[in-house]
Amino acid sequence: xxxxxxxxxxxxxxxxxxxxxxxxxxxxxxxxxxxxxxxxxxxxxxxxxxxxxxxxxxxxxxxxxxxxxxxxxxxxxxxxxxxxxxxxxxxxxxxxxxxxxxxxxxxxxxxxxxxxxxxxxxxxxxxxxxxxxxxxxxxxxxxxxxxxxxxxxxxxxxxxxx
Numbered sequence: 649x650x651x652x653x654x655x656x657x658x659x660x661x662x663x664x665x666x667x668x669x670x671x672x673x674x675x676x677x678x679x680x681x682x683x684x685x686x687x688x689x690x691x692x693x694x695x696x697x698x699x700x701x702x703x704x705x706x707x708x709x710x711x712x713x714x715x716x717x718x719x720x721x722x723x724x725x726x727x728x729x730x731x732x733x734x735x736x737x738x739x740x741x742x743x744x745x746x747x748x749x750x751x752x753x754x755x756x757x758x759x760x761x762x763x764x765x766x767x768x769x770x771x772x773x774x775x776x777x778x779x780x781x782x783x784x785x786x787x788x789x790x791x792x793x794x795x796x797x798x799x800x801x802x803x804x805x806x807x808x809x810x
Contacts, residue, residue: 670748680805687711720793727797729755778803
């Protein structure tokens with residue numbers, strides 16, 4: 649019983665040092681899957697902390713598996729976006745390992761918004777999930793392949809402190 653209590657104490661101390669967002673100078677890398685109607689693929693993003701609760705970054709996605717009827721080429725499958733986040737983990741104060749970050753993005757496809765969550769299990773590793781939506785399309789008359797990344801998408805994967 650003493651060994652179990654000691655291990656639990658060590659583990660809780662180790663996990664409590666995992667901070668989801670530390671403010672200015674904080675760097676996060678996220679790699680995961682991208683899921684949307686008629687396609688799934690990969691997503692990678694990088695965020696850099698500008699202030700206590702603000703970060704900027706870049707996110708890119710590529711649709712690997714698309715519906716054959718779409719006949720999507722590389723340009724249709726690929727998207728890159730600049731983004732700004734309001735990191736609210738320390739504002740809502742659930743846990744310092746947990747971060748909620750709503751934000752806005754400007755991509756090659758649209759102007760959009762996102763809501764993301766991150767939870768860090770250790771100082772360097774965690775999980776993330778993001779929900780992305782289009783707020784304004786550059787062109788309202790788009791073909792079926794152009795709808796890729798121009799709709800509601802979900803990203804799920806691993807997050808890393810750099």
